[in-house]
Amino acid sequence: MTDNRETRESSLELARASFRNVGIYDPNMPPCRVDLSDNTNLWGAPPSARLAVEDTDASSLTRYPAPYTRQLNTVLAGYLGVEPGMIVAGCGSDDILDSAIRAFADPGDTLAQLDPTFGMIRVFATVNGLTLAPIPLTTARTAEAVLETGARVIYLCSPNNPTGDVLDPATIESIVAGAAGIVIIDEAYAEFSGVTSVGLLSKYDNLLITRTLSKAFGLAGLRIGYAAGSPEIVREVEKSRGPYKVSSIAERAAVAAVSNDRAWMREKADAVLVNREKFATRLKELGLDPKDSRANFILLPVADANAVGGRMAGQGIAVRALTDLAGIGDALRISIGPWPMMEECLAALQSALS
Numbered sequence: 629m630t631d632n633r634e635t636r637e638s639s640l641e642l643a644r645a646s647f648r649n650v651g652i653y654d655p656n657m658p659p660c661r662v663d664l665s666d667n668t669n670l671w672g673a674p675p676s677a678r679l680a681v682e683d684t685d686a687s688s689l690t691r692y693p694a695p696y697t698r699q700l701n702t703v704l705a706g707y708l709g710v711e712p713g714m715i716v717a718g719c720g721s722d723d724i725l726d727s728a729i730r731a732f733a734d735p736g737d738t739l740a741q742l743d744p745t746f747g748m749i750r751v752f753a754t755v756n757g758l759t760l761a762p763i764p765l766t767t768a769r770t771a772e773a774v775l776e777t778g779a780r781v782i783y784l785c786s787p788n789n790p791t792g793d794v795l796d797p798a799t800i801e802s803i804v805a806g807a808a809g810i811v812i813i814d815e816a817y818a819e820f821s822g823v824t825s826v827g828l829l830s831k832y833d834n835l836l837i838t839r840t841l842s843k844a845f846g847l848a849g850l851r852i853g854y855a856a857g858s859p860e861i862v863r864e865v866e867k868s869r870g871p872y873k874v875s876s877i878a879e880r881a882a883v884a885a886v887s888n889d890r891a892w893m894r895e896k897a898d899a900v901l902v903n904r905e906k907f908a909t910r911l912k913e914l915g916l917d918p919k920d921s922r923a924n925f926i927l928l929p930v931a932d933a934n935a936v937g938g939r940m941a942g943q944g945i946a947v948r949a950l951t952d953l954a955g956i957g958d959a960l961r962i963s964i965g966p967w968p969m970m971e972e973c974l975a976a977l978q979s980a981l982s
């Protein structure tokens with residue numbers, strides 16, 4: 629056999645052209661003593677989920693999990709107050725978002741999003757061959773600007789990562805009512821804002837609301853995300869997602885947590901709200917200008933975020949440095965956790981800024 633490698637300059641030529649400029653996800657985070665970079669639950673994992681993992685009979689691991697998570701869907705439906713047939717779960721809400729974009733748009737279609745927003749949407753749009761239409765978050769008459777794109781998929785995030793603000797419910801409803809295609813509302817941080825668009829599901833069928841167990845529920849390592857929509861819509865997302873995407877251990881632990889640990893989750897989420905306001909006050913006392921947040925993180929505009937974040941990492945504190953955000957510039961996104969962590973963060977921030 630002749631070696632056929634010489635016919636190509638690089639094996640990259642084998643990849644889809646639109647893939648070549650997509651980078652591998654790299655949050656560029658060295659291990660740190662205090663990690664305030666990913667908006668997870670910094671109090672730990674919920675007790676029933678821990679027990680469910682510890683009690684798993686390892687001999688069951690030889691079998692496949694349920695192809696679609698019917699048991700978990702029933703529990704999540706109870707949590708959101710919708711019918712079980714209106715839920716789809718997957719490997720993190722990343723999986724649901726990617727699958728939904730693929731299910732509802734053909735390559736070449738447009739995806740509209742506000743800017744800045746959750747960075748993975750740009751990646752999912754690109755890998756699925758879509759054209760991104762970013763609308764600056766500061767645009768007046770947001771609903772009209774979004775609808776004018778005629779996008780097949782409109783992505784809204786409320787509370788928005790990384791700014792932390794919630795979208796006005798009237799704006800959301802105008803967008804859903806006027807959209808030419810599907811509207812995805814990402815509510816990954818809804819447990820912190822107490823604001824949800826789930827009520828719109830009884831009125832509109834072009835709507836998919838995504839949620840996750842990675843944030844308030846403290847289960848990012850299990851990789852469980854889910855969405856609610858009309859039964860027809862969630863079925864299309866399930867088809868796109870494919871079978872067996874949630875492991876049996878993850879489903880068991882998630883069922884346990886959502887059934888039994890809601891009070892635990894609420895207590896931790898309430899502690900976030902208290903510490904977030906205390907932290908914002910301290911930042912303002914330092915002469916800084918944090919953005920108001922309804923999520924479990926705060927966006928703090930700073931000059932040269934990479935340098936400031938790097939100096940904080942040097943002191944063992946990880947925060948997310950974001951650069952050139954539309955209408956904001958550079959900023960640090962800082963997760964809110966137990967107060968001793970926030971004290972350490974304040975000390976590192978002060979020294980990094982001086």
Ligand code: PMP
Pocket residue numbers: 666667719720721722723746785788789814816839840841842848851852853
């Ligand atoms: N949506 C938003 C707005 C997020 O911030 C994140 C996590 N950073 C996700 C979705 C994805 O979370 P997961 O895949 O862990 O559910």
